[in-house]
Amino acid sequence: MNPFTYERASDRQMALALGSQPGAKYLGGGTNLVDLMRETIEHPAMLVDVTGLSCAIEETGDGGLRMGAGVKNTTVAADRRVRERYPLLAEAVLAGASAQIRNMATVGGNLLQRTRCGYFYDAAAHCNKRTPGAGCDAIEGFNRMHAILGASASCVATHPSDMAVALAALDAAVTVEGRNGARHIPLVDFHVLRGETPHIESVLEAGELITAVTLPPGLAGRSSYRKVRDRASYAFALISVAVALDVQNGVVKEVRIALGGVAHKPWRARKAEAALKDGPATERAFHAAAHTELASAQALRDNAFKIELSERVIADTLVKLTALQEIR
Numbered sequence: 346m347n348p349f350t351y352e353r354a355s356d357r358q359m360a361l362a363l364g365s366q367p368g369a370k371y372l373g374g375g376t377n378l379v380d381l382m383r384e385t386i387e388h389p390a391m392l393v394d395v396t397g398l399s400c401a402i403e404e405t406g407d408g409g410l411r412m413g414a415g416v417k418n419t420t421v422a423a424d425r426r427v428r429e430r431y432p433l434l435a436e437a438v439l440a441g442a443s444a445q446i447r448n449m450a451t452v453g454g455n456l457l458q459r460t461r462c463g464y465f466y467d468a469a470a471h472c473n474k475r476t477p478g479a480g481c482d483a484i485e486g487f488n489r490m491h492a493i494l495g496a497s498a499s500c501v502a503t504h505p506s507d508m509a510v511a512l513a514a515l516d517a518a519v520t521v522e523g524r525n526g527a528r529h530i531p532l533v534d535f536h537v538l539r540g541e542t543p544h545i546e547s548v549l550e551a552g553e554l555i556t557a558v559t560l561p562p563g564l565a566g567r568s569s570y571r572k573v574r575d576r577a578s579y580a581f582a583l584i585s586v587a588v589a590l591d592v593q594n595g596v597v598k599e600v601r602i603a604l605g606g607v608a609h610k611p612w613r614a615r616k617a618e619a620a621l622k623d624g625p626a627t628e629r630a631f632h633a634a635a636h637t638e639l640a641s642a643q644a645l646r647d648n649a650f651k652i653e654l655s656e657r658v659i660a661d662t663l664v665k666l667t668a669l670q671e672i673r
């Protein structure tokens with residue numbers, strides 16, 4: 346690990362002042378950043394500890410919730426309001442990691458965790474994300490876990506977060522603050538598909554600090570997060586599906602779908618949503634909509650199975666949520 350200095354911010358102003366210094370990085374739970382430092386993938390000159398800032402979940406006044414960036418994942422999953430109004434978010438957080446990691450990991454840090462592409466963590470491998478212009482060993486290598494949507498010739502990595510996939514389906518917004526003030530960014534626009542510049546993963550600017558994630562009022566109907574992985578616990582998603590669905594009299598009134606494990610960012614399935622809205626809530630329509638979404642998917646050597654798997658899990662989740670609504 347390279348040498349670095351450590352500062353604990355006592356308030357937001359101090360955090361922003363320290364975080365704007367060259368080589369500074371904010372430290373939340375450290376569950377990914379510290380690993381990356383040990384592997385010398387990340388080498389900040391200074392860690393600015395922001396744990397202890399923004400640690401509350403509050404009502405927004407319009408029926409939504411505002412989660413401070415420092416709230417632990419365990420707290421999110423256990424919060425009664427989250428469990429009752431946004432069950433897919435609680436499910437995603439619980440599916441995301443071991444209890445020990447959830448006790449450390451924060452809302453803000455969860456959004457900024459980096460890909461688990463094995464070549465990214467291997468300093469001997471060619472990786473455009475780690476070293477821009479170096480090449481990508483995953484494209485011709487072992488790429489079973491890699492992207493099928495929105496990838497580029499420079500990088501085929503996936504985003505590893507489960508929580509962010511649920512937040513994408515919930516139309517959450519991310520609040521960031523910098524020395525020039527605050528801005529609010531839709532979660533679906535926070536992470537980016539950067540084509541030739543995969544080392545740029547979000548719209549966060551130098552020195553900016555994530556301070557909160559806001560959930561709009563929950564949808565009517567039911568929601569669910571499904572994660573398919575190689576083993577039952579503590580594994581990253583092969584694919585995951587977050588769905589919120591409202592069916593009335595056999596017709597889809599509202600639907601939101603986001604996919605994880607398939608792209609460089611949480612993937613909002615807008616084409617599937619458009620195909621389903623105001624249409625029949627039938628298994629056939631669900632499969633057709635899922636197929637529409639995956640029509641542009643491109644498989645690598647080892648991950649073609651993800652295309653059919655995604656279609657099936659989207660359709661099956663919609664079927665199950667429809668059945669739950671019918672027995673409500």
Ligand code: SF4
Nearest residue numbers: 462472473481500501
């Ligand atoms: Fe690096 Fe992306 Fe290629 Fe993985 S897929 S080796 S992260 S450039």
